[in-house]
Amino acid sequence: DAKTTQPTSMDCAEGRAANLPCNHSTISGNEYVYWYRQIHSQGPQYIIHGLKNNETNEMASLIITEDRKSSTLILPHATLRDTAVYYCIVRSHLFYNQGGKLIFGQGTELSVKP
Amino acid sequence: GAVVSQHPSRVICKSGTSVKIECRSLDFQATTMFWYRQFPKQSLMLMATSNEGSKATYEQGVEKDKFLINHASLTLSTLTVTSAHPEDSSFYICSAPTGTNYGYTFGSGTRLTVV
Helix, strand or coil: CCCCECCCEEEEECCCCEEEEEECCCCCCCEEEEEEEECCCCCCEEEEEECCCCEECCCCEEEECCCCCEEEEEECCCCHHHCEEEEEEEEECCCCHHHHCCCCCCCEEEEEEC | CCCEEEECCEEEECCCCCEEEEEEECCCCCCEEEEEEECCCCCCEEEEEEECCCCCEECCCCCCCCEEEEEEECCEEEEEECCCCHHHCEEEEEEEECCCCCCEEECCCEEEEEC
8 A cells, every 4th residue: 555644733723624635656546545533532433535536525525636646635614523633544445455454654633723 | 324333442451361352343244354553642553354254364563362353253353352461551443344435434442451
């Protein structure tokens, strides 16, 4: 699976958009970009995923650059409950590649402040 | 959506005893379960992969005799920490692929404290 690089931490004001970047310059053609988040002392939660087109759901938007070497997760109106560690993971859409493992990097610790 | 129920959420045990953690898939069949460990301020580290009806596969450096994994049915996987020591104190999380675009669903985690 391609490696990812994320900033260690970010702050965001409540009500403002949180833009979390992720670099994945070695991504290959069949690899998707997944975003998960982990609120303190809980299991990770799926947010969104994409291949090359921008994606939006009820939680967030995912913007992937045309060369697919980086992406940005956007929380349009951050709330205090969005304070969490956000993980960007790149892996094949074929589950059984690499034994189906989901490998986590260090993630970005997002602090939403009042 | 697919839910993995993990129990207990917290456990305190004495050094030298064993602790069992259960993960159940509630509304889907989990033929595979992944077990992670997370130390404070660190990321999730994959420990092992369990497959229903076969032996678990452990990541490098994880002691298989210490962390016993059983995946006896399509809805239940267990992790037993044997002869626990204080350095085994950690947050343990299970995860299963859901077979949908959501990819994976995670248990709520177990906070193990060995005293």
